[in-house]
Amino acid sequence: MGLTVPGALTAARLLSSWRADGVPPLTPDGDEAREWAEEELSRPQYDMAEPTPIDLIARAIAEFFENLFSAELSGSLGPLVAVVAAVVVVLVILVAFAVWGIPRSTRRAPAPRGHLFGEAEDRSAAELRSAAASHARREEWEAAIVLHFRALARGCVERGVVDTPPGATVHAFARAAGRVFPGLAERLEAAASAFDDVRYLRRPGTAELYRLVADTDAAVAGARPAVTAEALA
16 A cells, blocks of 8 residues: 655655665765655645635634633633624625515415416416407307406416416416405306306307406406415415
């Protein structure tokens, strides 16, 4: 096994210079000794032993607080030490807030677009309202009602006040939205029933039912939620 401690190179040189006839090696002259020393000190082991800038900073900070709270200083300054320590702590907290901001409670992300009431739908609330209005102008009431109710639900999701998880029905959504907007709970249930009638029961849509859904959507969009989705979770 080879030598692995500092000085191994120098020792190896001395051993290699041992004469075959058993005569010990001569002492190296000044230039040769300096060359051997420089070559030895250039080995990686010595670089790894040097402290890094972070080590030096951490050591300086530790020495500062050690001196600050030393028995001799504490005895001579008394309450001043506590005041300085409190100021340092406050400054550290303020700097942390300035860099990372005030901590906020974790908020659930709204349900991703892609599905709405079990069907593929990735349009925004504004896009759904526009499509519903186009159908209404052509008096295609069934499609207009379905799209506008989806716009209502997607608008609530975009505001982060009601979620529509996979598998949620229109009436489950209406009940959840009714807890967030209690003053509109009955109108939300009526709009959900209009959706069910034309979408699943194949009942004919009418201008009155479309207006019910559209007015409910407008009322929800302009209402302030009484409770958030997080509080309902």
